[in-house]
Amino acid sequence: MELLKKKIVEEGIVLSGQVLKVDAFLNHQIDPLLMLEIGKEFKRRFEGDPITKILTLESSGIAPSVMAGLEMNVPVVFGRKHKSLTLTDDLYVQSVYSYTKQQTNEVTVSRKFLSAEDRVLIIDDFLANGEAALGLANIVKKAGAQVAGIGIVIEKSFQPGADKLREAGYRVESLARIASLDNQKLQFVNEPAA
């Protein structure tokens, strides 16, 4: 997605540790118009698939997911990382380990909002090791629902997540794919250094 790649080149910051900082438009400040275009692109990529719901993870997955939900006319559910104050019996619970943050979150989704009739598009902002997406896919399985695919805003293709998800049989649609962040330089997949 050219608009997204342009934004990454212009406003992304390559941090040591192979992390791309995009807090100017995705992770802290949010660019609504870019999010809307991202929503349209996810709709385009999954056109013809009878998706009934989008599932994401708080917090940074929510903005692109809401715009995709708007475009696709389906509700958006986000997995919570923090326990809600209300009762916990009616929840799907899934441990998700983050290599990047070296911590485990107990992700929860209310049973009310995911059922066996659903066909679910999973969306997240970043794909690194794939643990968040696999955890969300497990929640979909626990609901007896189907995973239509996984939509990612920024895939770090040099980390294992993308291969892991594709090997597990999931359709992965990433709007920007980063081949390398070595030497403080950003390189997209199949393209010269930006």
Ligand code: G4P
């Ligand atoms: P994984 O799900 O693919 O295994 O990724 P991982 O656990 O390693 O990622 C943990 C958190 O770090 C996630 O955010 C993820 O979006 C974020 N992350 C991973 N790589 C990058 C990167 O290169 N740049 C940025 N900006 N973020 C990255 P989170 O903990 O869910 O936080 P939130 O932003 O959604 O609140």
Ligand code: NA
């Ligand atoms: Na994030």
Ligand code: NA
């Ligand atoms: Na995230």
